[in-house]
Amino acid sequence: MLVLNRAIPNQRRRMILNQLKAALIGIGGFGKSHTAMISKLASEGIISCAAFCEPNADKFEKERDILQSLGAQHYTDYRDMLKHPDLDFVIIATPIPLHKRMCIDALEQGVPVLLEKPPAVAIEDLDAMIEVQQRIGQPVAVNFQNTSSQSFLQLLQSIREGRIGKVASVVAVGMWKRTQQYYERNNWAGTLRYNGEYVLDGSMCNALSHLWQNSLLAAGAGDPEQAQPQWIEAELYKGHPIESEDTVCAKIRSKNGVLVHMYTTLCNENNDTPYIKVIGDKGELQWNYDQSLRLTDGEGKIHNFEFEKEDLMRNMYMNLIRRIRGEETKLFCDLAACRNFVLTANGAFTSSGLVHPIPEGALDIASDETTVTTAIKGIRELVKEASEKQQLFSETAVQWAVRTQRVDLRDYRQLQLG
Numbered sequence: 001m002l003v004l005n006r007a008i009p010n011q012r013r014r015m016i017l018n019q020l021k022a023a024l025i026g027i028g029g030f031g032k033s034h035t036a037m038i039s040k041l042a043s044e045g046i047i048s049c050a051a052f053c054e055p056n057a058d059k060f061e062k063e064r065d066i067l068q069s070l071g072a073q074h075y076t077d078y079r080d081m082l083k084h085p086d087l088d089f090v091i092i093a094t095p096i097p098l099h100k101r102m103c104i105d106a107l108e109q110g111v112p113v114l115l116e117k118p119p120a121v122a123i124e125d126l127d128a129m130i131e132v133q134q135r136i137g138q139p140v141a142v143n144f145q146n147t148s149s150q151s152f153l154q155l156l157q158s159i160r161e162g163r164i165g166k167v168a169s170v171v172a173v174g175m176w177k178r179t180q181q182y183y184e185r186n187n188w189a190g191t192l193r194y195n196g197e198y199v200l201d202g203s204m205c206n207a208l209s210h211l212w213q214n215s216l217l218a219a220g221a222g223d224p225e226q227a228q229p230q231w232i233e234a235e236l237y238k239g240h241p242i243e244s245e246d247t248v249c250a251k252i253r254s255k256n257g258v259l260v261h262m263y264t265t266l267c268n269e270n271n272d273t274p275y276i277k278v279i280g281d282k283g284e285l286q287w288n289y290d291q292s293l294r295l296t297d298g299e300g301k302i303h304n305f306e307f308e309k310e311d312l313m314r315n316m317y318m319n320l321i322r323r324i325r326g327e328e329t330k331l332f333c334d335l336a337a338c339r340n341f342v343l344t345a346n347g348a349f350t351s352s353g354l355v356h357p358i359p360e361g362a363l364d365i366a367s368d369e370t371t372v373t374t375a376i377k378g379i380r381e382l383v384k385e386a387s388e389k390q391q392l393f394s395e396t397a398v399q400w401a402v403r404t405q406r407v408d409l410r411d412y413r414q415l416q417l418g
């Protein structure tokens with residue numbers, strides 16, 4: 001057993017423990033969750049924290065104090081921070097339009113990255129990041145933490161084992177409620193571009209992006225090559241007074257012939273549990289965001305899988321840490337594994353042309369002393385009907401729906417906004 005001697009200098013203790021030095025860029029917003037995870041892993045002796053970068057640290061005193069108590073040095077410019085002599089990996093938890101530059105700069109300093117999702121929103125940006133990552137060879141893990149759960153991995157394995165026969169389609173539904181307050185949380189929420197960079201913030205590229213990512217992984221049973229999107233028809237709508245979408249339905253054909261139907265909205269009355277159904281010729285699997293998984297076999301018998309509770313963010317950290325230490329070869333979600341998602345999202349914008357505003361008469365808008373809530377009238381019934389029949393909204397009787405174009409994605413290399 002290893003007994004730690006307090007007299008051993010810090011650097012040597014780190015080497016004995018193989019304790020990696022982390023640095024965090026962005027400590028507010030979701031960076032607060034990263035601060036908590038870094039603090040937890042540091043208290044367990046798994047990592048230490050060398051540095052953090054935050055231009056607005058006075059706004060996040062609690063996180064600043066936690067990180068400084070771990071001995072982390074505070075920077076206000078991430079490029080200065082990247083010159084720190086011994087960083088083992090950097091976590092990037094900043095606004096979406098900053099991801100590409102920060103990730104490439106970290107890689108060019110030879111530093112592995114844990115990058116918040118979405119890695120980028122324009123396919124040309126993601127491709128540039130993949131090119132640098134592959135050239136430099138340092139790992140980039142994308143924090144699509146739902147890719148790491150036992151339940152989701154079991155879903156993929158069950159598909160591969162043929163437990164539902166040949167997969168014909170994937171249907172995913174994500175219906176959440178987001179108020180005006182949500183759109184006021186930062187200055188890029190709900191925008192298409194911010195400071196000249198693409199953001200495409202909405203149900204697809206941000207709030208429910210985990211559902212899109214996992215659905216496209218499920219379409220290929222975990223093999224992105226199989227799930228490459230060939231074409232897409234998508235309808236983008238907005239109920240909130242924003243630039244980007246808050247409601248999307250889409251039909252996607254993947255390379256292996258699987259048809260994917262996606263329905264995501266932030267204009268629901270409540271937060272329903274998002275789910276993905278994978279439909280085969282001998283049964284059906286349903287994976288839910290609460291990490292439950294159900295198999296319905298060809299005879300209609302139901303089998304519920306059991307899983308232990310797990311911390312998905314911890315999974316993502318440990319996976320990258322093991323990868324850096326050489327104990328693991330595969331990341332749960334690398335940059336290349338996000339390409340189908342980003343391509344699909346770009347195709348969805350091109351297909352829809354515009355983000356179509358939903359007429360006020362079709363909305364329930366309620367105000368209280370704190371915020372304004374916008375819901376689409378009858379959205380649950382509409383999504384239920386459309387998802388069961390695998391239809392786009394424009395193929396149902398709903399008045400406000402707009403028919404859109406099919407877009408070929410086989411040679412699509414640059415985001416084209418309508």
Ligand SMILES: NC(=O)c1ccc[n+]([C@@H]2O[C@H](COP(=O)([O-])OP(=O)(O)OC[C@H]3O[C@@H](n4cnc5c(N)ncnc54)[C@H](O)[C@@H]3O)[C@@H](O)[C@H]2O)c1
Binds near residue numbers: 028031093186187
């Ligand atoms: N994995 C998840 O479940 C999950 C959940 C929520 C958000 N996110 C992602 O986290 C990322 C951040 O989202 P957010 O809502 O926290 O954003 P945010 O706008 O609140 O910013 C996060 C932090 O980055 C800091 N920041 C801004 N510019 C910076 C710069 N140049 N250098 C250093 N720090 C800078 C901000 O001051 C803030 O502290 C996004 O990619 C978002 O999609 C992921």
